[in-house]
Amino acid sequence: MPELQSILQRLATEPTRLVRHPLVERFSHLEGLWPLLDALVPVFCQIRDRQGRLVPLVQNAVQRDYAQRRTARNLILKARQVGMTTYIAARFFLRTISTPGTVTLQVAHSLESAEQIFRIVRRFFDTLDDDVRRALKPVRTNARELAFAGTDSRYLVDTAGNRHAGRGLTIHCLHASEVAQWPGDAGETLAGLLGAVAPGGWVDLESTPRGSGSLFHRLWTDAVSWPGYTRHFFPWWLEPAYTLAPAPGESLEPLSEEERLLVERHRLTPGQILYRRYLRTTLGVLARQEFAETDVDCFLSAGRPVFDLAAIEARLRRLPEPVERHANGAELIWFPPQPGRDYVLGADVAEGTEHGDYSAAVVLDAATGLQCAEIFARWPLRQFIESLDRLGRRYNFALMAIERNNHGHAVLYALRHQFHYPRIYHHPEPGVNPTATKAGWPMNLQTKPQVVGALHLALEQTPEIICSARLLEQCRSFVYREDGEMGALAGMHDDLVTAMGIALAVRARTAAATLTSAAVHAPAPW
Numbered sequence: 001m002p003e004l005q006s007i008l009q010r011l012a013t014e015p016t017r018l019v020r021h022p023l024v025e026r027f028s029h030l031e032g033l034w035p036l037l038d039a040l041v042p043v044f045c046q047i048r049d050r051q052g053r054l055v056p057l058v059q060n061a062v063q064r065d066y067a068q069r070r071t072a073r074n075l076i077l078k079a080r081q082v083g084m085t086t087y088i089a090a091r092f093f094l095r096t097i098s099t100p101g102t103v104t105l106q107v108a109h110s111l112e113s114a115e116q117i118f119r120i121v122r123r124f125f126d127t128l129d130d131d132v133r134r135a136l137k138p139v140r141t142n143a144r145e146l147a148f149a150g151t152d153s154r155y156l157v158d159t160a161g162n163r164h165a166g167r168g169l170t171i172h173c174l175h176a177s178e179v180a181q182w183p184g185d186a187g188e189t190l191a192g193l194l195g196a197v198a199p200g201g202w203v204d205l206e207s208t209p210r211g212s213g214s215l216f217h218r219l220w221t222d223a224v225s226w227p228g229y230t231r232h233f234f235p236w237w238l239e240p241a242y243t244l245a246p247a248p249g250e251s252l253e254p255l256s257e258e259e260r261l262l263v264e265r266h267r268l269t270p271g272q273i274l275y276r277r278y279l280r281t282t283l284g285v286l287a288r289q290e291f292a293e294t295d296v297d298c299f300l301s302a303g304r305p306v307f308d309l310a311a312i313e314a315r316l317r318r319l320p321e322p323v324e325r326h327a328n329g330a331e332l333i334w335f336p337p338q339p340g341r342d343y344v345l346g347a348d349v350a351e352g353t354e355h356g357d358y359s360a361a362v363v364l365d366a367a368t369g370l371q372c373a374e375i376f377a378r379w380p381l382r383q384f385i386e387s388l389d390r391l392g393r394r395y396n397f398a399l400m401a402i403e404r405n406n407h408g409h410a411v412l413y414a415l416r417h418q419f420h421y422p423r424i425y426h427h428p429e430p431g432v433n434p435t436a437t438k439a440g441w442p443m444n445l446q447t448k449p450q451v452v453g454a455l456h457l458a459l460e461q462t463p464e465i466i467c468s469a470r471l472l473e474q475c476r477s478f479v480y481r482e483d484g485e486m487g488a489l490a491g492m493h494d495d496l497v498t499a500m501g502i503a504l505a506v507r508a509r510t511a512a513a514t515l516t517s518a519a520v521h522a523p524a525p526w
Contacts (some may be wrong), residue, residue: 037094038067045090046127047120050241054127061238063087071230076206077220079236079292085177086120088204092173093124093155095202096146097136102153104173107160107193109181117177118144118157160186166193173202180210180217187215205229209289209298213477213489217299221473221492227328235266236291243271244278261317262293296473306452306486307459307475315463316472330377331387334467335370342366343398344510346441346503347388348495349408351381359384360495362471363395364503366510369458371467376496385411389419401425401506403498404440412440425506441502451501452478452486458504471496 042056049055059067062082066074078084089106096104106121108114125133125146137150146155158165160182166174174197176182176190190205197203207216219226236242246252252270255263259276262268268276279287292298297313324333337343344364350357359381363373372395375387388411392398400415400423402408415421416439426437427447441447458465459475466472477492488494 037091037098040094041087041090044094044128044132045124047086047123057086057090059087060240062234065234065238066232069230069232070204071228072200073203073229074205074232075219075226075229076204076232076234077216077292077295077298078206078208078232078234079239080208080290082234082236082239084206084234085117085175088175088206089117089121090124092175092202093121095173096153096155097132097148097151099172100151100153102151102172103169104153104155104175105166105169105171105193106157106175106177107165107189108157109160109178109183111159111161113178114144114157114159121146121155121157160184160189163189163192165189166196169196170198171196171201172198174204176203176205178207179205179219180207180214182215190215209292213492214299215491217477218491220295220299221470231295233292233295235293237262237266237268237272242275242291243269244274246270246274250274296469296476299476304480305476306478306480307456309476311459311463312472312475315459315466316469318464319469319472320467322467327377330379331373331375331391332468333373335365335372337372337395339396341396343372343395344503344507345388345392345395345398345400346499346501346506347400347402347408347411348498348502349381349384349403349406349411350378350495351407358493358495360499361388361391362468362496362499362503363391363398364465364507366399366507369462369465369504369507371465371471371500374468374471374496376470381407381410382414385414385419389415389421392421392423397421397423399423399425399506399510401502402440403443403502404438405443408440425510441506443498447505448486450505451498454504454508455497455501466500468496468500471500 038059042058045057046054047057060083062078062084066076066084066087076084092104092106096102106114106117108117122141125138125141135150136148138146139149140147144157148154160176161184163184171193174193176193179186179190182189194203205216205219209217220231252273255273259268259273262276263273279291283290288297289299294313294316296316297309320334322332322334323336325331326333342365344366345361346364347361348359350359358376358378361375362371364370365372373391375384375391377384379387388400388402392400400421402412402415402424404412412424416424424439425441426439427441429436429438443451455475474488474492474494474497477489478486478494478497479489480486488497
């Protein structure tokens with residue numbers, strides 16, 4: 001696009017050309033328009049700065065990173081007040097006034113927020129040059145809607161509380177703001193909006209974090225179900241205003257371990273460290289939520305957590321990277337099998353439907369407990385069975401412990417009688433015969449505390465054996481419910497928690513030295 005640089009100055013000096021310039025029209029539905037819009041934002045969009053002055057919208061660090069990495073569809077997790085809503089509005093506004101027939105919709109979590117967003121957009125329009133406004137031929141500039149006869153385009157701002165938001169529209173630019181705070185059935189509202197987006201439309205789903213289990217938390221952590229979306233995370237220190245000047249002679253020493261790591265990894269200044277201490281003094285635990293530092297610990301657990309959140313967060317900061325990724329990330333390998341070593345594989349089986357629970361499997365080194373591999377996928381049952389057989393054989397015929405409730409029986413039968421897998425864990429079933437065993441791990445009131453307790457002990461005493469961020473994220477949302485049961489928050493998953501806990505419990509029951517003999521138990525009657 002060699003023409004771009006040469007026309008930017010002309011567009012800045014001849015703003016009426018923005019509406020009808022042939023280059024804008026040629027690239028109006030293609031990525032070629034994107035750099036043009038970003039370059040024109042400070043030329044045509046004005047905002048009120050923190051001092052209330054009317055100034056051009058010049059990119060800050062967060063907006064610049066977003067502009068460089070964005071795609072047509074984006075998930076944006078951010079600290080509060082870093083300028084994302086304003087910048088998205090500016091880009092969408094320029095597309096709306098430059099591309100005929102464009103419908104833009106921004107959806108806020110509350111009426112107050114919707115009105116604030118509309119004031120920003122209305123200011124963009126009011127501060128355009130007179131000839132641009134005349135060329136647009138505005139026919140409606142109130143009730144949170146701008147409509148332009150000159151381009152047959154509309155810009156609307158609505159609330160998520162309106163269940164009919166977006167109904168009857170074909171949307172070309174959709175910004176869902178503060179999704180984590182949407183009221184009512186947020187999932188149904190978002191589904192209706194996304195269904196109204198035209199092919200090739202722009203979608204930005206953005207929010208500050210709220211509790212684990214919110215709609216946005218599920219969107220953020222369930223990347224497998226949202227292919228094509230680019231994830232952006234913006235911590236608080238990217239906003240230059242978030243700093244405090246140390247008093248003369250004030251020393252920040254000694255730094256805590258967390259502070260030291262932040263300085264080493266993110267080069268936080270003394271003023272930012274001081275501001276961070278101020279946040280934690282004034283906001284307490286909510287500082288993690290309002291001023292996010294990682295995309296995991298910013299989501300606060302809504303119920304009383306079963307596992308130690310501090311231990312989870314500490315381990316999340318030191319996780320190794322997988323050395324192998326298969327099946328679009330569903331299967332991860334951290335430590336390939338080593339000759340002569342024994343392994344344990346724990347598995348939690350789902351029914352294998354497209355929108356159901358996940359099936360999960362974890363491979364541990366039997367001697368050390370180190371997590372070596374993991375599967376986490378919504379696969380058809382047959383595909384999961386084949387993957388278990390392949391993974392178990394790869395890891396020196398790992399001792400395979402399958403949670404046998406529900407669909408686990410079918411998996412056990414197939415592994416034993418169709419795939420002839422030789423090492424299936426058998427659980428004691430004393431009953432009349434004190435030596436009787438049965439294939440698979442039973443999940444019941446007696447065994448579930450063993451599974452959870454084994455994982456709890458690992459997090460407390462040997463957190464370094466855990467390698468999976470997905471597993472730790474599930475641990476964060478694994479809570480005590482009101483009925484006293486333990487499990488995932490509504491809308492979240494605990495499949496990896498179960499698989500890891502089974503593997504650890506079986507490892508504790510079966511010493512590494514006896515794993516080989518444990519594998520030759522004859523199967524009990526089905």
